[in-house]
Amino acid sequence: MGGCFSKPKPVELKIEVVLPEKERGKEELSASGKGSPRAYQGNGTARHFHTEERLPAPHPYPGAQDCVEAAICHVKDLENGQMREVELGWGKVLLVKDNGEFHALGHKCPHYGAPLVKGVLSRGRVRCPWHGACFNIGTGDLEDFPGLDSLHKFQVKIEKEKVYVRASKQALQLQRRTKVMAKCISPSAGHSSSTNVLIVGAGAAGLVCAETLRQEGFSDRIVLCTLDRHLPYDRPKLSKSLDAQPEQLALRPKEFFRAYGIEVLTEAQVVTVDVRNKKVVFKDGFKLEYSKLLLAPGSSPKMLSCKGKEVENVFTIRTPEDANRVVRLARGRNAVVVGAGFLGMEVAAYLTEKAHSVSVVELEETPFRRFLGERVGRALMKMFENNRVKFYMQTEVSELRAQEGKLKEVVLKSSKVVRADVCVVGIGAVPATGFLRQSSINLDSRGFIPVNKMMQTNVPGVFAAGDAVTFPLAWRNNRKVNIPHWQMAHAQGRVAAQNMLAQEAEISTVPYLWTAMFGRSLRYAGYGEGFDDVIIQGDLEELKFVAFYTKGDEVIAVASMNYDPIVSKVAEVLASGRAIRKREVETGDMSWLTGKGS
Ligand SMILES: Cc1cc2nc3c(=O)[nH]c(=O)nc-3n(C[C@H](O)[C@H](O)[C@H](O)COP(=O)(O)OP(=O)(O)OC[C@H]3O[C@@H](n4cnc5c(N)ncnc54)[C@H](O)[C@@H]3O)c2cc1C
Numbered sequence: 209m210g211g212c213f214s215k216p217k218p219v220e221l222k223i224e225v226v227l228p229e230k231e232r233g234k235e236e237l238s239a240s241g242k243g244s245p246r247a248y249q250g251n252g253t254a255r256h257f258h259t260e261e262r263l264p265a266p267h268p269y270p271g272a273q274d275c276v277e278a279a280i281c282h283v284k285d286l287e288n289g290q291m292r293e294v295e296l297g298w299g300k301v302l303l304v305k306d307n308g309e310f311h312a313l314g315h316k317c318p319h320y321g322a323p324l325v326k327g328v329l330s331r332g333r334v335r336c337p338w339h340g341a342c343f344n345i346g347t348g349d350l351e352d353f354p355g356l357d358s359l360h361k362f363q364v365k366i367e368k369e370k371v372y373v374r375a376s377k378q379a380l381q382l383q384r385r386t387k388v389m390a391k392c393i394s395p396s397a398g399h400s401s402s403t404n405v406l407i408v409g410a411g412a413a414g415l416v417c418a419e420t421l422r423q424e425g426f427s428d429r430i431v432l433c434t435l436d437r438h439l440p441y442d443r444p445k446l447s448k449s450l451d452a453q454p455e456q457l458a459l460r461p462k463e464f465f466r467a468y469g470i471e472v473l474t475e476a477q478v479v480t481v482d483v484r485n486k487k488v489v490f491k492d493g494f495k496l497e498y499s500k501l502l503l504a505p506g507s508s509p510k511m512l513s514c515k516g517k518e519v520e521n522v523f524t525i526r527t528p529e530d531a532n533r534v535v536r537l538a539r540g541r542n543a544v545v546v547g548a549g550f551l552g553m554e555v556a557a558y559l560t561e562k563a564h565s566v567s568v569v570e571l572e573e574t575p576f577r578r579f580l581g582e583r584v585g586r587a588l589m590k591m592f593e594n595n596r597v598k599f600y601m602q603t604e605v606s607e608l609r610a611q612e613g614k615l616k617e618v619v620l621k622s623s624k625v626v627r628a629d630v631c632v633v634g635i636g637a638v639p640a641t642g643f644l645r646q647s648s649i650n651l652d653s654r655g656f657i658p659v660n661k662m663m664q665t666n667v668p669g670v671f672a673a674g675d676a677v678t679f680p681l682a683w684r685n686n687r688k689v690n691i692p693h694w695q696m697a698h699a700q701g702r703v704a705a706q707n708m709l710a711q712e713a714e715i716s717t718v719p720y721l722w723t724a725m726f727g728r729s730l731r732y733a734g735y736g737e738g739f740d741d742v743i744i745q746g747d748l749e750e751l752k753f754v755a756f757y758t759k760g761d762e763v764i765a766v767a768s769m770n771y772d773p774i775v776s777k778v779a780e781v782l783a784s785g786r787a788i789r790k791r792e793v794e795t796g797d798m799s800w801l802t803g804k805g806s
């Protein structure tokens with residue numbers, strides 16, 4: 209390739225190169241983003257572990273013919289702060305120019321595959337436009353959630369003003385990188401009644417805690433336990449893709465748990481925690497001692513307490529089995545959803561294509577009113593009505609009537625009788641902390657486990673994370689809150705693990721949530737509890753809008769539909785510590801967001 213480059217320029221594939229041995233070595237080291245990680249023994253001391261103790265990381269340059277190198281642009285083709293997707297023949301990379309330096313990374317978010325080029329570049333990281341995961345541009349490491357994996361980082365060199373990227377074909381095709389992890393070297397693993405770290409709950413918080421411990425070099429025994437019969441799975445998909453089978457929802461294959469020595473006890477219910485003797489008791493009487501304990505039991509769905517509540521074909525959605533059964537029963541028949549919150553509305557949307565009729569029963573006047581406000585709620589309600597969903601608002605269920613034991617009708621307080629072959633109840637959840645009542649671990653009046661910023665409970669060595677906790681929200685004056693989001697559970701699981709290793713980490717993430725209905729996604733960042741005004745820009749009718757939730761003079765949350773990446777931009781501004789004033793969002797001029805926080 210010769211001469212000057214001008215933009216936009218089609219990418220020219222150049223040469224395949226053989227990497228000299230020493231170059232390959234360097235790449236392997238930097239792929240982890242770190243030097244040798246530390247292994248932690250049960251007693252908390254750290255030592256360096258040998259390479260043979262590490263699982264082989266996928267080699268970024270496995271062989272000469274497995275690499276590709278190309279000159280992809282001129283140094284002046286990108287401005288500082290710009291990102292571009294470039295094709296290397298075997299896959300694309302995300303090219304980033306920041307502070308005069310070029311970085312090349314995987315281009316797809318490992319969570320659900322969003323194109324990161326449409327995300328937000330700020331403070332040395334790129335934030336995903338879909339659900340807010342953040343990746344360090346220097347290392348590719350995942351720095352904020354959701355998702356478990358990081359990005360590959362590719363080698364960049366500048367020669368004669370041209371930018372060259374060199375990458376392994378395998379890495380280009382995989383587009384995700386699992387961080388280097390320790391494996392378990394504890395002789396007691398798998399066959400002893402004591403463990404070093406016991407994690408009650410194999411949901412988002414529990415899994416991230418276990419993975420973080422291994423990423424940080426912890427090589428002692430880790431046991432995760434769950435009520436489920438499955439390995440950890442993607443719970444948010446249950447209400448968006450009710451047909452999905454457990455194996456399609458799995459977050460990690462079983463080989464992963466085996467390889468890294470993370471033991472998972474399925475269908476294992478903890479009934480008592482004895483903090484004095486550092487021991488838990490399972491329902492079948494099995495006892496397990498621990499050195500460090502993470503409580504991540506999530507929540508249990510509320511059920512109806514009306515007459516007929518025990519009839520068949522009434523479900524809450526907590527497991528793949530629940531979701532699969534609902535679709536099977538709803539096909540071509542009448543479905544009623546009780547509760548117009550996120551879960552209920554996602555289920556209603558999904559069932560419209562399967563069921564003969566879908567009805568929603570809700571106490572409030574508008575769906576999502578308390579969370580998203582009246583106007584946004586109404587706009588979303590209209591979208592559902594346009595898709596044949598019938599609403600029964602400002603009423604509740606007074607009776608579930610059955611024929612031969614199976615649901616036939618839902619009777620409302622308004623006296624209306626709705627035909628129903630299957631009913632899904634989505635009226636909220638309570639923390640699943642009943643098993644802690646006899647322990648000396650503090651619970652608040654609603655059953656949540658209060659923790660500090662380090663996810664520590666009142667008992668030394670006992671941590672808690674996820675839907676079951678209240679914690680101080682740093683950017684809302686450390687107000688104690690419960691935030692039952694997938695992303696938050698990940699972030700808290702990580703902080704708990706870091707503090708088990710005495711790393712003094714604090715939870716500081718900006719909450720990020722999403723929902724998906726009829727192929728449209730609504731994204732939300734911040735904490736809008738107690739908002740007193742909603743400023744809407746865009747077009748609600750067209751469902752192309754951004755809504756800013758304000759309290760007094762300050763923006764405390766944002767929601768959007770078809771307006772990417774605004775929610776990720778706002779999340780990034782809030783994460784940088786900068787407050788957003790109401791007047792900044794009232795004008796409709798969004799230029800105030802450009803480059804903020806970078
Ligand atoms: C259907 C559905 C859809 C959702 N969609 C979204 C979404 O789109 N976006 C979003 O941000 N959030 C969503 N959420 C919320 C999100 O799933 C939770 O915030 C997240 O799963 C919380 O993680 P966690 O680790 O605290 O608990 P969970 O993921 O609920 O895991 C709890 C674990 O604890 C185990 N457990 C409980 N009690 C015991 C016990 N006594 N002994 C042993 N094990 C126990 C359970 O079996 C489970 O393994 C959704 C939730 C549901 C139910």
Ligand code: FES
Nearest residue numbers: 317319320336339
């Ligand atoms: S696709 Fe990137 S965070 Fe979900």
